[in-house]
Amino acid sequence: MKMITAIIKPFKLDDVRDALGEIGVQGMTVTEVRGFGRQKxxxxxxxxxxxxxxxxxxxxxxxxxxxxxxxxVIEAIAESAASGRIGDGKIFVTDLERVLRIRTGEEGDQAL
Structure with a gap:
């Protein structure tokens, strides 16, 4: 299992959500953050x-x-979040050791 973390421009959220929905991704967490990279x-x-x-x-x-x-998922996010300008964002992929659904007790892929 993997955790995909993407930092995107706020106005691209609907495009990314639609693209992920089309490939079967059922859930995501969205947080408002602030930061800078090359944009400065x-x-x-x-x-x-x-x-x-x-x-x-x-x-x-x-x-x-x-x-x-x-x-x-990476392809869907990259294509839908791209505007071609500086500050489009980044995508990070990390391993998940364990996932547990609290309500049912399911673990692993079944908990996703």
């Missing part, structure tokens, strides 16, 4: 005062999946 933030003007926005709003998606779905 930007400057804005507010009431005549200029200030630097260091951390930009992003969304963090977490999807637990079976090993055989990894490539399809």
């Amino acid at each position: 933030g930007h400057t804005e003007l507010y009431r005549g005062a200029e200030y630097v926005v260091d951390f930009l709003p992003k969304l963090k998606l977490e999807v637990a999946i079976a090993d055989e779905q990894v490539e399809a």
